[in-house]
Amino acid sequence: MSDPVRDLKHELLAAAERQQGHAPAPASRRRWRAHPGRNRLLLTAATLAIATAVALLFTAPWDRSHGFLARAEAALTPPAGTVLHMKWQLTTTSTDPACTVTHDPSEMWIDQTPPHRYRALLNNLPDIPVNATPRALACSSGKATELGGAIDTRELLTFLPPNKLTVTVLLGNDPPDPVPSLRNAIRAGRAHDEGKTQLGGRTVERIRIDPSACPPLANGPREPSYAYVDPETFYPVETVGPGIIGPAPCNQRCDGVFVRLQRIRRYLTFEYLPRTAANLALTDIHAQHPNATGP
Numbered sequence: 390m391s392d393p394v395r396d397l398k399h400e401l402l403a404a405a406e407r408q409q410g411h412a413p414a415p416a417s418r419r420r421w422r423a424h425p426g427r428n429r430l431l432l433t434a435a436t437l438a439i440a441t442a443v444a445l446l447f448t449a450p451w452d453r454s455h456g457f458l459a460r461a462e463a464a465l466t467p468p469a470g471t472v473l474h475m476k477w478q479l480t481t482t483s484t485d486p487a488c489t490v491t492h493d494p495s496e497m498w499i500d501q502t503p504p505h506r507y508r509a510l511l512n513n514l515p516d517i518p519v520n521a522t523p524r525a526l527a528c529s530s531g532k533a534t535e536l537g538g539a540i541d542t543r544e545l546l547t548f549l550p551p552n553k554l555t556v557t558v559l560l561g562n563d564p565p566d567p568v569p570s571l572r573n574a575i576r577a578g579r580a581h582d583e584g585k586t587q588l589g590g591r592t593v594e595r596i597r598i599d600p601s602a603c604p605p606l607a608n609g610p611r612e613p614s615y616a617y618v619d620p621e622t623f624y625p626v627e628t629v630g631p632g633i634i635g636p637a638p639c640n641q642r643c644d645g646v647f648v649r650l651q652r653i654r655r656y657l658t659f660e661y662l663p664r665t666a667a668n669l670a671l672t673d674i675h676a677q678h679p680n681a682t683g684p
Contacts, residue, residue: 457582457594458575458580458581458582458596460623461571461575461596461618461623462572462575462576464622464623465568465571465572465623466572467501467568467661468501468661469501469502470501470502470663470664471501471661471662471663471664472498472499472500472501472661472662472663472664472668472669472671472672473497473498473499473501473566473568473659473660473661473662474496474497474498474658474659474660474661474662474668474671475496475497475498475499475566475656475658475659476494476495476496476497476656476657476658476659477494477495477654477655477656477657477658478491478492478493478494478495478654478655478657479491479492479495479513479652479653479654480492480652480653480654480655481513481527481632481650481651481652481653482650482651482653483527483528483648483649483650484649485524485648486524486527486528486648488527488528490528490529490530490531492512492513492530492531493512493531493533494512494657495509495510495511495512495513496509496510496658497509497510498662498668498671498672499540499566499672500664500669500672501661501664502664503541504539504540504541504542505539505540505541506537506538506539506540506669506672506673507537507538507539507540507672508535508536508537508671508672508673508674508677509535509536509537510533510534510535511531511533511534511535511536512531512532512533512534513531514531514532514534523634523647523648524648526634526648527634527648527650534547535547535548535674535677536548536557536674537672537673537674537675537677538674545557546674546683546684548674548677548678548681552678552680552681552682553681553682553683554674554675554678554681554682554683554684555683555684556683556684567616567625567628567654568625571596571598571616571618571625574598574599577601579598579599579600579601580596580597580598580599580616581596581597581598581599582594582595582596583595583596583597585620586617588617588626588627591626592620593617593618593619593620593626593627594617594618594619594620594623595615595616595617596615596616596617596618597613597614597615598613598614598615598616598630599613600612600613600614612631613630614628614629614630614631615628615629615630616628617629624656624659625656625659626655626656627653627654627655627656628652628653628654629651629652629653629654630651630652631649631650631651631652632649632650632651632652633647633648633649633650634647634648634650
């Protein structure tokens, strides 16, 4: 089946070549005669018109890209009065040391009303001492950890079985919700629609996200990351990007001890639930462990 846009491009380019004298004009058009000066004027106008038409055809995908990203930004605004429920599987790959780790699925609930209380069941936190080397952290299969708190107040608690809550510091550089990061990248002009592609037999839209000019760490990843989203809902299907593991706390002199990773996060569930009492309880680590001691 012919492609009408491609065929039209070829016709316009061929016409431009004929106007420049690289190809003979059709015989049916050679009978017309006019003043030489007028011919030159008409030739210039025709060439400009053809060049403009060709330029529009070749730049149309960029116009569609901007339109897609504008729709994506609008669609990614969280619905009011909802609870975001996500379930994903994380795979990390390191080249030095050489290892690929596919973690058990993790799950998270985030209230979309301030202070954005959340609770997460994670399976990708390292099951080794905090002071272990980054090389050991890179190949750790992780352990099951239950976290909770509020994003706005930076509260972060960990549940320690059988009955204790403790203040903790989260190891890792993943945002709890990918939607704000993608929306901010669109607003900053760092997101670029690269069109539809197939991912696991599913049609998705691929968005390239250029790295920030000011990463959190001086030696942070400089290569782009990619978000694969549903073309209709714009919900994330998979994200692929670089990551780093290093000692904490660290400063700019820690360049040599970081391990670089590729991180693939495949979303098994991404949905907005009604903000009912039952769903709000899923976001509250205190509600899930009412008899736990601690803060």
